[in-house]
Amino acid sequence: MPLLAVGSVALDSLETPFGRREDVLGGSASYFSVCASFFGPTRMVAVVGEDFPEEHVRYFGSRAIDLAGLVRRPGRTFRWKGRYEFDLNTAHTLDTQLNVFAEFRPELPAHYRDSEYVFLGNIDPDLQRTVLDQVRAPRFVACDTMNFWISSKREALLKTLKRVDLLFVNDAEARQLAEEHNVVKAARRILSFGPRAVVVKRGEYGALYFSGDEVFAASAYPLPAVFDPTGAGDSFAGGFMGYLARCRREDHATMRRAIVLGSVLASFTVEQFSLRSRRWSGTVRIA
Amino acid sequence: MPLLAVGSVALDSLETPFGRREDVLGGSASYFSVCASFFGPTRMVAVVGEDFPEEHVRYFGSRAIDLAGLVRRPGRTFRWKGRYEFDLNTAHTLDTQLNVFAEFRPELPAHYRDSEYVFLGNIDPDLQRTVLDQVRAPRFVACDTMNFWISSKREALLKTLKRVDLLFVNDAEARQLAEEHNVVKAARRILSFGPRAVVVKRGEYGALYFSGDEVFAASAYPLPAVFDPTGAGDSFAGGFMGYLARCRREDHATMRRAIVLGSVLASFTVEQFSLRSRRWSGTVRIA
Numbered sequence: 001m002p003l004l005a006v007g008s009v010a011l012d013s014l015e016t017p018f019g020r021r022e023d024v025l026g027g028s029a030s031y032f033s034v035c036a037s038f039f040g041p042t043r044m045v046a047v048v049g050e051d052f053p054e055e056h057v058r059y060f061g062s063r064a065i066d067l068a069g070l071v072r073r074p075g076r077t078f079r080w081k082g083r084y085e086f087d088l089n090t091a092h093t094l095d096t097q098l099n100v101f102a103e104f105r106p107e108l109p110a111h112y113r114d115s116e117y118v119f120l121g122n123i124d125p126d127l128q129r130t131v132l133d134q135v136r137a138p139r140f141v142a143c144d145t146m147n148f149w150i151s152s153k154r155e156a157l158l159k160t161l162k163r164v165d166l167l168f169v170n171d172a173e174a175r176q177l178a179e180e181h182n183v184v185k186a187a188r189r190i191l192s193f194g195p196r197a198v199v200v201k202r203g204e205y206g207a208l209y210f211s212g213d214e215v216f217a218a219s220a221y222p223l224p225a226v227f228d229p230t231g232a233g234d235s236f237a238g239g240f241m242g243y244l245a246r247c248r249r250e251d252h253a254t255m256r257r258a259i260v261l262g263s264v265l266a267s268f269t270v271e272q273f274s275l276r277s278r279r280w281s282g283t284v285r286i287a
Numbered sequence: 288m289p290l291l292a293v294g295s296v297a298l299d300s301l302e303t304p305f306g307r308r309e310d311v312l313g314g315s316a317s318y319f320s321v322c323a324s325f326f327g328p329t330r331m332v333a334v335v336g337e338d339f340p341e342e343h344v345r346y347f348g349s350r351a352i353d354l355a356g357l358v359r360r361p362g363r364t365f366r367w368k369g370r371y372e373f374d375l376n377t378a379h380t381l382d383t384q385l386n387v388f389a390e391f392r393p394e395l396p397a398h399y400r401d402s403e404y405v406f407l408g409n410i411d412p413d414l415q416r417t418v419l420d421q422v423r424a425p426r427f428v429a430c431d432t433m434n435f436w437i438s439s440k441r442e443a444l445l446k447t448l449k450r451v452d453l454l455f456v457n458d459a460e461a462r463q464l465a466e467e468h469n470v471v472k473a474a475r476r477i478l479s480f481g482p483r484a485v486v487v488k489r490g491e492y493g494a495l496y497f498s499g500d501e502v503f504a505a506s507a508y509p510l511p512a513v514f515d516p517t518g519a520g521d522s523f524a525g526g527f528m529g530y531l532a533r534c535r536r537e538d539h540a541t542m543r544r545a546i547v548l549g550s551v552l553a554s555f556t557v558e559q560f561s562l563r564s565r566r567w568s569g570t571v572r573i574a
Contacts, residue, residue: 086468181373184511205492208509217506222495224471 002066002114003245005032006045006106006131007121007144007234008078009052009070014273015083015094018227024274025056026080028121028144031231034275035238035265036119037063039246043112045069045131049077049100059275068109073100088229089203108134117245119237120164122146125157132163140250142166142241143195144233150176162194165250168237170201183208184215199240199259201233209259214252218259221267228273232266239265289353289401290532292319293332293393293418294408294431294521295365296339296357301560302370302381305514311561312343313367315408315431318518321562322525322552323406324350326533330399332356332418336364336387346562355396360387375516376490395421404532406524407451409433412443419450427537429453429528430482431520437463449481452537455524457488470495471502486527486546488520496546501539505546508554515560519553526552 012026029046036042043066050072060067078101081094106127116139120128128143143164149157150173157177161167167190171183177193178186187198187210197211204226206219240262247254269275299313316333323329330353337359347354365388368381393414403426407415415430430451436444437460444464448454454477458470464480465473474485474497484498491513496503527549534541556562 182511182513184509188511202492205489206504206506208506215509217493217509219493219495219504219506222471222502222504224469224475226469 002041002043002112003036003117003119003241004043004045004108004112004115004131004135005029005036005119005121005238005241006069006128007032007119007123008101009044009046009048009056010078010080010101011052012230012274013079013081013095014228014230016088016228016273017084017086019273021228021273023079025059026230026274027078028123028231028234030056030060030275031234031269032119032121032238032241033060033065034063035235035269036242036245037065038239038265039242039261041066042242043069043115045106045108045112047071047073047078047100047104049073049075052077066112069106069112071107073103075100077101082230084229088226091230106131106134116140116248117241118142119241120144120160121234121237122149125149125153125160128160129156129163132160140165140244142168142237144168144237145173145177147173147176158193161190164195166197166199167195168199168201168233168240170203170233174198174200184210197255199236199262201236203229203232206263207236207259209255211255216256216259218256218263220263223267223271226270229270230273231269231275235269236262236266239263289328289330289399290323290404290406290528291330291332291395291399291402291418291422292316292323292406292408292525292528293356293415294319294406294410295388296331296333296335296343297365297367297388298339299517299561300366300368300382301515301517303375303515303560304371304373306560308515308560310366312346313517313561314365315410315518315521317343317347317562318521318556319406319408319525319528320347320352321350322522322556323529323532324352325526325552326529326548328353329529330356330402332393332395332399334358334360334365334387334391336360336362339364353399356393356399358394360390362387364388369517371516375513378517393418393421403427403535404528405429406528407431407447408521408524409436412436412440412447415447416443416450419447427452427531429455429524431455431524432460432464434460434463445480448477451482453484453486454482455486455488455520455527457490457520461485461487471497484542486523486549488523490516490519493550494523494546496542498542503543503546505543505550507550510554510558513557516557517560518556518562522556523549523553526550
């Protein structure tokens with residue numbers, strides 16, 4: 001079943017201990033959609049500016065991503081500039097230029113409205129709900145968020161959480177949202193906010209999945225070389241949701257395989273800057 | 288087969304965000320032996336002072352630990368005082384009093400010399416080798432160490448590593464010993480020093496096992512309450528080596544189960560201060 005993803009498409013400038021890149025393809029919707037596209041059709045909802053390189057649009061197209069919802073607006077594309085220290089676990093934002101993203105009001109093309117699987121990338125929680133309002137009968141909705149929304153739009157986020165099936169957060173976000181230091185207790189508290197599942201992403205250490213009394217821990221693939229962690233979380237979500245949408249099942253075994261596949265896709269992403277490495281030209285075959 | 292363990296028996300004073308304890312049972316040989324004792328006979332080599340409470344000796348005895356190698360010397364027992372911050376991942380040493388441990392020269396009782404499985408706890412690497420010298424035909428030798436020995440007795444440690452099958456280290460120790468930041472590369476470098484396997488312990492995130500081209504990642508059991516991480520690493524080693532000695536096999540499948548069992552024992556340890564909780568009165572049944 002087609003999977004719908006809303007989020008940012010950005011031009012990132014990155015500094016890591018291993019090098020720098022200027023204005024490379026980034027954004028939550030980019031990483032998510034490219035990773036999900038290995039599993040089946042993916043529909044993107046995002047905005048770019050006049051300066052967004054056509055080659056990136058062609059690249060999305062080459063991955064069979066439906067771009068009817070990718071709109072181009074007058075102005076510049078959303079830009080994010082970040083730096084990673086030696087441990088690569090924490091991003092330090094150096095500069096954020098929202099540009100056309102500031103006025104982003106996601107509108108779904110008519111044929112997107114029958115999407116059964118929906119990923120609400122890290123955008124304003126009020127906008128996340130306007131996307132949901134436009135989907136006729138969502139079967140499984142996953143959502144991402146960040147510290148900024150947890151602190152500045154907590155009530156709006158809690159409203160969104162009542163309508164989603166699964167929340168993706170990292171350790172720090174889980175603690176902040178639940179106001180609870182222990183990650184297991186924090187996840188249980190978040191489940192009481194509405195979602196029936198929570199995935200806590202822990203970077204190089206993997207991910208924890210919580211649903212009801214179930215806990216599933218997946219290790220990240222141990223990599224001898226990590227160049228750029230940008231997009232790892234959205235890649236995880238893309239692999240996870242892509243697999244779920246392809247299986248059209250949400251039983252425990254499918255969820256667990258989805259977590260492992262999310263980890264695999266994230267491991268590909270962090271091996272290089274941006275997207276578009278040789279890794280991304282293959283296909284994923286699943287028994 | 289009986290398993291031999293050499294290390295410290297200590298009285299620990301601990302501060303965590305959840306409370307304090309004074310002069311509780313601690314030390315690498317204590318945690319290791321109690322955890323290994325769930326799987327089979329364990330022989331302890333350690334030293335205590337005149338002030339070491341008889342109740343702890345009786346407790347070791349109740350776990351069927353062979354105490355022929357636990358000697359009592361004039362003077363006070365080794366004492367360690369440490370504090371953990373809120374994230375519980377890093378111990379800050381507040382005070383170390385070696386006392387009788389300063390003159391520790393491990394001597395094996397005659398009947399210990401046929402031990403096939405040997406754990407060299409975190410002591411001076413020169414002493415670790417004197418223990419090995421006294422074992423007739425060790426079949427599988429595992430070793431622990433710490434930052435102090437890596438920096439102050441590197442050459443002695445490298446000599447020891449040439450004679451061990453497996454090294455237990457945490458992330459930071461692996462990086463320091465290998466002089467390499469990436470943990471995967473660090474582990475490979477350590478394998479080149481002699482051991483045929485390395486276990487990198489990552490606290491609440493679990494452990495990575497490296498041997499040849501094989502990598503196995505085990506998650507730690509996600510705990511809703513962690514009170515005191517002291518002894519987690521030695522508990523892991525105890526569960527691991529206890530299981531190995533019981534199976535008397537070192538194939539991949541056995542090693543992997545040993546890692547998972549090591550994680551389970553470590554998870555019991557961190558749920559309370561010191562040893563001796565109710566958890567420790569049960570038995571481990573393995574299919």
